[in-house]
Every structure is written in C-alpha cells, then in structure tokens.
Amino acid sequence: MDAFFASAEQASKPSLRGKAVIVGGLGPRGVVATASYEARVLGVHSAMPMAQARRLAPNAAYLVPRFAFYRSISEQVMALLRALSPLVEPLSLDEAFVDLEAGGTAWDAESARLAGVKLRADIRAVTGLTGSVGLAASKMLAKIASEQAKPDGLVLIEPGTERALLGPMSVRTLPGVGPATGDHLRRAGIHTVEELAEAGEDELVRLLGKSLGHALYAMALARDERPVVAERETKSVSVEDTYDVDIHDRVRVALEVQRLADRCVRRLRGAGLSGRTIVLKVRRYDFSTLTRSETLRGPTDDPAVVREAAARLLESVDTTGGVRLLGVGVSGLADFTQEDLFAQAAGEREAEDTGEDREVEAAKDAAVEVPVERRWVAGHDVAHAEFGHGWVQGSGLGRVTVRFETPDSGVGRVRTFAVDDPALAAAEPLPLVSRGSGAVVDGASA
DNA sequence: TCTGGGGTCCTGTTTCGC
DNA sequence: TCTGGCGAAACAGGACCC
Numbered sequence: 001m002d003a004f005f006a007s008a009e010q011a012s013k014p015s016l017r018g019k020a021v022i023v024g025g026l027g028p029r030g031v032v033a034t035a036s037y038e039a040r041v042l043g044v045h046s047a048m049p050m051a052q053a054r055r056l057a058p059n060a061a062y063l064v065p066r067f068a069f070y071r072s073i074s075e076q077v078m079a080l081l082r083a084l085s086p087l088v089e090p091l092s093l094d095e096a097f098v099d100l101e102a103g104g105t106a107w108d109a110e111s112a113r114l115a116g117v118k119l120r121a122d123i124r125a126v127t128g129l130t131g132s133v134g135l136a137a138s139k140m141l142a143k144i145a146s147e148q149a150k151p152d153g154l155v156l157i158e159p160g161t162e163r164a165l166l167g168p169m170s171v172r173t174l175p176g177v178g179p180a181t182g183d184h185l186r187r188a189g190i191h192t193v194e195e196l197a198e199a200g201e202d203e204l205v206r207l208l209g210k211s212l213g214h215a216l217y218a219m220a221l222a223r224d225e226r227p228v229v230a231e232r233e234t235k236s237v238s239v240e241d242t243y244d245v246d247i248h249d250r251v252r253v254a255l256e257v258q259r260l261a262d263r264c265v266r267r268l269r270g271a272g273l274s275g276r277t278i279v280l281k282v283r284r285y286d287f288s289t290l291t292r293s294e295t296l297r298g299p300t301d302d303p304a305v306v307r308e309a310a311a312r313l314l315e316s317v318d319t320t321g322g323v324r325l326l327g328v329g330v331s332g333l334a335d336f337t338q339e340d341l342f343a344q345a346a347g348e349r350e351a352e353d354t355g356e357d358r359e360v361e362a363a364k365d366a367a368v369e370v371p372v373e374r375r376w377v378a379g380h381d382v383a384h385a386e387f388g389h390g391w392v393q394g395s396g397l398g399r400v401t402v403r404f405e406t407p408d409s410g411v412g413r414v415r416t417f418a419v420d421d422p423a424l425a426a427a428e429p430l431p432l433v434s435r436g437s438g439a440v441v442d443g444a445s446a
Numbered sequence: 447t448c449t450g451g452g453g454t455c456c457t458g459t460t461t462c463g464c
Numbered sequence: 465t466c467t468g469g470c471g472a473a474a475c476a477g478g479a480c481c482c
Contacts, residue, residue, distance in 0.1 A: 004482095024450080025450055025451090027450095028447060029447085029448080029449075029450075030450070031448090031449065031450050031451095032450095033450080033451095033482090034482095046482080047449080047450085047482095048448095048449090049447080049448045049449055049450095050447085050448095050450095051447040051448065051449095052447085052448075052449095054447085055447095091481080091482070092481080092482045093482085094482080095482075175480090175481080176455095176479090176480070176481090177480090178479060178480050178481080179479085179480090180478080180479055180480085181479075181480085209456075209457070210456090210457095211455080211456060211457085212456080212479095232454095234453090235453080235454070235455095236452090236453070236454085237452090237453095238451085238452065238453075239451085239452085240450085240451060240452080241450095241451090242449095242450060242451085277474085277475095287448085287449070289477085289478095290476080290477080291475085291476060291477075292475085292476085293474080293475060293476080294474095294475095295473085295474065295475090324449095325450090325451095327451090327452095329452095329453095
C-alpha cells in the first residue's frame, strides 16, 4: 500500500486530500511513521523526528496512528491476496509476499501481469486506496520491483533481465543493507550491486561475516530461493515506552517497569502464549541502550512472576543520569504453561483483555480516568447528536474542534464545542468505501 | 525540540553440563 | 578427583525492517 497510514487518513477525511499529512507520535519525542506524498515533497520521511518534520512542513496535518482502523483495511487487502494463493506472507500491515505460482494464479510473465493489474483494481474498489505491485521470480526482486512501482504502479521484472537491472543499483537497494552495512561496504569501495558481485563471495564474507556475506553475494547474482512462508510463529512479545522527559527517580523507574511487565503479560496472554525468558530494556539519557535478561526454569504467563523477574533485572542497571525509555519483553515462547494450574489457583484474575486501544490500556495501567484533555484525540472519529459524523481536529483549553465530514462527503465544516458537551461522543471510523459498491470483492474471492 | 514501537536475525562471549 | 574439551544455552549488543 502506498503511504499507507497517511493515505488511509486522507481517504477517511476529505479535507486532507491533496494536503501534506504526517502520521506519527505527537509528543516531544515522536517520530514520523508515514508521510503522505505531498509531505515527502517537502523532505519529510518516515523515522524522521517529528520536530524536524514540523520545521519542514509547518502547515501539514499531524495525526496519531489509528492502528485498529489500519488493521481493518489491512485485513480486507490480505483477504484479496489469499484469494490469489494460499501462500501469503505478510511483512507488516501494508505489505505481503504472494506466491502466485503456488496458487495456480500465474505461470508466466503475462499471467502474472494480468493478476497484478486485477489485484490493483480490486484493492482500489474494496478499500478506496492505491496499492503497488512488484512481480518477479523471487522475494528480493519482487520487493525491489514494488519499491520501484510506488506510488500507484506495477513493475514486472522479466526473467533473464535481473542482473542487468540490479547491476547499477546502490547496494542500499538490497534488503538487509542498512546504514551500517552500507558504510562498511562504501569504505571497502563497494557502491553498486555490480561491484558487490565483482568483490567475490570470500571477500564479502571476510568483510561482513558468514551469514550476511553469503546472503549478499547470492543477492548480487540475483539468486534468492527463499520460499514464501505463510504462517510464521511469534518468537517474542514486548512493550516499551519512551517518556516525554527523562525519569530520574529510581522509585518511579521501578514503578514503570512493573506497569510495563503487566502490559506485556496482558499481550502475552491475549495471544495464548507464555515464555521462559524475561528481558528488560533501558535506554538512558544519552541514548545508550542496554538489555538484561533472565531465563526461568519453565514458561510463565503469571504477571507476578514477570514483574519480579523484571524488578530483579532492574537492580543490575545503573540509571543515574535518567532514563528515556523502558521496555519489558518475553521470549522463548511456548503455547502452553507449565505452572498453568498454579497461576489459575493463585487468584482468579480476569485481566485477559485482548486487543484494546493503547489509550485504554494506558488508562488501566494507571488505574485512573482518561484526563478530559486526552479524551478527544486529534484525528479520532466522533459523532454529534445534531451535526453527525466527524473527527477531532484539535482540543485544549476546555474546547474541542471537530470537522464534520465522512469518506464520501465533501470537505466538511468545522465547529468547536466544550470538551464535556453531552451531544458529542467518540465513534468508530466509517468504512472508506460504502457497502454495496464492493461487488468486485466477491468476484476476486470466488 | 534529536532519534517510536514492535519485531527478527546474527555475532561474540560466557557459562554450564557432560 | 582433577582436568580438559566440547557443544548447547544463555546473555548482551547491534543491525535491520516496516
């Protein structure tokens, strides 16, 4: 999907179409998750600190991500993909590999192109959003093709043309080559994929180690036999928070670690999992990050056990100077629990909430009401008894500003209310394509 | 006003059990 | 009983991806 989060917001809010839209954390330490193409023109891109984005695009619309909304769109798209083949490997909410051959959907370049064209039309019809398609003989090449296809395009790499196409490209194009490996190669005088191939396998292994060396050499020769894997098991579950200001107080740090441990266990249980290894993560004031881990005798999903382990791990880290981030994770997962019966007997706690909003979870952690200022989250949907459906443009000083529009309305009017106006209530996002016009879905999934 | 959150995989070192 | 060796886990840190 193209600029997925930002596109979904633009489709949901007519007044944002054609405008720079930036989705990400809005706090003082937020970063950009997705920038619309209008914002990218101004130099804004994902992973950029929000502060920098605001300097580059002071007039853009800034929104917090609405993952539940994006997930519902993602599920529609994934359903279209599964209609093409049982072998679908999601990489994230907005990207997946599909083995068209295994699905009997395509057997040569021409049939693949046809499937791609139809898929793009179906995605558009079902979600109202644009997606790009890369078609090639391997995962690596399909990925590169889809990058080239963005936005709103389709690129097919003809068999036999792979090496010529790859040769002049930067090594950074290859999956697995990030800033560090890129620098490493550049210092060795290797800039392009061609030069990577010329360097030879032994040299790459010497430079980058066994695993990456072999992998990159194979990719430079356009060799990639990795299969599309439909179901991949979760290997770890973790939660972490970056704080708006560094925490110095040891007691407060310990308290936050307990809350994170509880949140982590809730997620673990929600997924029906338990784990043996507890990991504590601490990012200090100077951005240095360290982890401490402890492996238990058997897997657990008991909040008290995880809390205690996390607390023990915290004792071994120096937090003087302050911490900016804390995290708690569990790995070494099993889908059963050894002391399951123990945990049950230990007290009928019924804290198995599954997939709730972070806002709600955070409120639960703190065991306090959501403060009135936070009730109207910028970008979230609301319904007004008289004016109908809209979204929060901003709130503060006891007031909330709402724009009344829906995915298929025109640009809506703006009105301001008191934050406690009884006529105003939170609402679910509306579907981007009104039901009834989605007949194409049935054709695709038949 | 510097730098999120949730993951995966790899590597080097230490520890532990046989 | 002491020692050595070996391999598997455990542990910590980093790179990378979306």
